[in-house]
Amino acid sequence: MYEPVWRHPKSLDEAVKAIGDAGESGRLIAGGTDLAVLIRKGVSRPDVLVDLSGVCGHAGVTVADGRIALGALATHAEIGAHPVVRERAGLLARACSAVGSAQTRSRGTVGGNVANASPAADSVAALAALDGDVHVLSVRGDRVVPLAGFFKGPGATVLARDELITGISFDLPGSDARSYYRKVGQRNALAIAIVSIGATFDPETGTVRLAFGSVAPTVVRARAAEALFASEWGTSGNRPALVGAVARLAAEAASPIDDVRATAEYRMMLVETLAASSLKEMCLGTCA
Amino acid sequence: MQVVLTVNGRTRTAEVPPATTLLELLREHLGLRGTKCGCGNGECGACTVILDGEPVTSCIVFAAQCQGREVVTIEGLSSEGGELDRIQQAFIDAGAVQCGYCTPGMIMSAAALLAKNPHPSRDDIAVALSGNLCRCTGYVKIVDAVEAASLVNEED
């Protein structure tokens, strides 16, 4: 019989100590919307479960010093409803509102979504396009890892066994910044992404960021396409053509596979299509 | 492992194995069998209860994480044999019940919605119920029922 030992830390200090003490077979659990399923299916059977739900000062959304900081325990529902997130980082609000169901959104946390490292994680495509930083803590101290360098593969991150995520932060986008999020799934709700895109456009600097979910082992940024955009946007005489070229180049960032949801071929098509749609909407102000 | 929590307004204490889910706690240990198990993976919503004001799929919430917290189940919406809650009554009146297996979870999702948003649009209702699968009704009469319930003055 599976009989895990529970730890219920009340503070971050207690939490890092608990996960440090738990050793190899310890796992952190917050909302548990992923881990509880893996445990039930017998895929994961940690000996020690460190329950983060009672840790204080670890939730919520804070806006300060030109940054938005998401507590690791902030739920998708909370983030999706936050007025500043909705106004300035609409893509993140939309991504969080696209997670699973009302039940998952009220329970699942952004820290858990990041730590879980699914290439299909809805919030991560948005956070990647916001150039998010992951704040990490252990008994050895804290560190900040750019989201871009956080993931190693499906389910794998740079986190050490004894580290936990305390939050994710990113620069508060300017008031004239634009953003785009879209998920193509198999139905209109309760859907896992076939492809998702999170994108931002800063008209002041003439730069875009394009991030895709479910098209590679991790969420990916289309860096070459972003660079092409940055170098040409200001001077381009044919912006619709530039948008097309950037979208085509964006597709090169993708290395999708076939799975039960869709084929790699379809995913490749979607990457280019969604990139083009996002650029048209954000940069050209046209809804195709 | 001992769990102490508030269920439907009453403090309840149960001795459960450590991997027990909230759903198992409610059904097997507290005898509240109105909450149903449809999938065990948090994918169908039949086990939806309200935990500290939020709808959750109780099959993927561990009892150990509910220490000291407050749970409302379908049994908590109306007293045994007493007058029905307005959502329950609306489900009957609108013909929103067929096999009934999704019904308690559906009603709890609706209750969580109306507590936060007393006057939802039909789209709001569909979004709030989209984590509750129903294979019988096509959802039309369920959305009708929640809409009708939202129009019932709570003071009446």
Add this chain to the structure above:
Amino acid sequence: MTDRTDKSPCAPDASSPPHVGRSVTRVDAEDKVRGTARYVDDLTFPNMLHAALVFPGVAHAHLKGVDPSPALAIPGVHAVAVAADIPGENQIGCVDKDQPLMPEDRIRYTGDAVAVVVADTPTLAREAALAVRVDTAELPAVFDAEEAMRPDAPSVHDGGNTFLHFRVRKGDIAKGFEEADTVVERVFHTYHQEHSYLEPLGTIAVPEEGGSITIYGTMQCPYYVQKAVATVLGLPLSRVRVRQTVTGGGFGGKEDAPNEICACAALAAWKTGRPVKLIHTREEDFYRSSKRHPMSVSFKLGAKANGRFTAVEIRVVADAGAYSTLSPVVIFRAAAHATGPYEIPNVKTDAYGVYTNRQTTGAFRGFGQPQTIFANESVVDEMAERLGIDPVELRLKNCLAVGKRTATGQLLTESVGLPETIEKARDVSDWEKKRVSYAGDNGRIRRGIGIGSIYYGVSLGAKGLLLDASGAHLNVYRDGSVRIAVGGTEMGQGLLTVLCQIAADSLGAPIESIHVDHVDTSVVPDSGPSVASRTTLMSGNAVIDAATKLKATMGKVAADMLGASPDAIEFRGGFVRGGGGSVTFADVANECWLRNVNTAAEGWYAAPESTFDENGQGNAYAVYSYATHVAEVEVDTESGEIRLIRVTAAHDVGRILNPVTLEGQIEGGVLQCAGMGLYERMKTSSGDITTPDFSTYIIPTAMDVPEIESVFIEARYSKGPFGAKGIGETPAMPGAVAIANAVTHATGIRFYELPVTAEAVRLALSERRDQ
């Protein structure tokens, strides 16, 4: 809310029955909204143990040994039952005797279980099941029906894999195709679909005194279960009592599969002498229950330039999976109806059932027809396009009507509302206008409107005659209250409520005084299965039969009380009237009791004779239900995503018994059509299911619902209860192809497999761009 009775073309008046035809509130709704309705997993018995099954998880193998000792060594494990423990016959086949409860020497699919572990808790039983050692040697397997038909394919059973062949031969197709000006020939594919009832399969087996056993469970066919358990335990039927519990959906999925789970629990209970509960997880349910048959359908249709169909040639290959279960009845139905609801003078249909090493396939709402409907209604649409005739007009030109003959040569003499369903669906959906305006869309979002029409032989027809009768037991107590037992099951469709209405009106008793029970096989004789839209018709007629007998005996007493002639007695609305006076129904019941007059009665109804000869000619079914759906979609030509925006569903139901429950059935069916048309495909790989849960097997949510307009047509059936015909299956049948036809209208691309996914649309659109 609209007044739902308005939808009845026959508005109620003083002569209308007081309850039939009205939206009487469901009798089981209050228990269900309170959470007090008792499904099988909500029941417990003293000393109850819990069981779990052992699945070797291989698709085709020799079973060399099962060693339960590691499981038995676990504290809290009470027993492990294996095939050798079966006291009776190791056989649970529904129609053919090809399915052991547990294989003894050969595993034929990944749903085969080889042992039942019994323990203190379900979790412990499941953990212990993993500890049972199973020794197997894998055999070559076959996972495709067309491949399985080849002579060199691995044999799933001894003998060839093609175990069913139904033929329909009418006229001369060579001549018919010669007369045709245009011929369309296409091949269509559909795949496994899972019923996805919300309540998983489950049962409790309780050993009783005197060497008998009671089975509680979620099921559609208690008499199948009774037979299976009696066979496995070697008991006479009289010692096996099956009580259906409140059932959380069926849709055909709880016809055959309960035999297996109930017999497993019964064996475990027999071995331990204690009540045993066995509830499947969702994943086990996916592996263990029968699916909709994957079919490939080759369809060739000929027509004159004026639109008259001249000939049709059809070949259907159905993947039956590892065991035949209900395939003989389901594939018969597919064969009989494969032409679609049209009068075609020359017909040749061949339908094959083929074993493979995949999940068993059986009944799923529509019963073998939705797959062939996809073929025939797609080809009719393509024919319309080729002939330059509107799809609605082409259907009206050829469709069945009174005086026409079906593919089996059956002359239709009454209750054919098909033309009206087509006309009403056309008018209510505003077809003619939208067909033109949608075609003008040229942006990213393109709209389309499509149609599908069907006919459905109600009940089991010529291949199910042995099962095609039904009983009812009516008991009137001295206070006038009435308790009714029937052999048909309530699974969510509203049977209990409709039977209350039928009983109230045929008995003249107040509806509040009537109570209908879930099935108990010890009360009502074998009434066959609750399938094929037969339950209201069969159980309803049985209730009317019993009520008629009761009124005869009670009427004599009433006549005496009223000083009237027995011929003049009328039972209506809770009163018994005659000779100018009236007494209450309860007064008469009490008077009967005082006079020692029996106020219980048995009712019985047997289906009219049906026939199907070796050439597939005959009166295959007593009566048919008809329906037409019109679907409207929006297609995003960039992503391929399809949004179903509106469905107009027109149904000929004979007679509306309860408008709200009827509308509920239709709306639910429309969404199942959306599932089949757009989302649902259970995928397998080497016999493993790769979509065994609700995050990978995609059924519609509340956000996938179109606007639904239900339209009722009442072409009365003289032998139906108050003129009603079956409605259970038809709402789930015409919609999927109507959606596919709408996507074709929107994109100009025709699709030959279901579901039509966003991916399929997008890939097809880019293929066309490349050309």
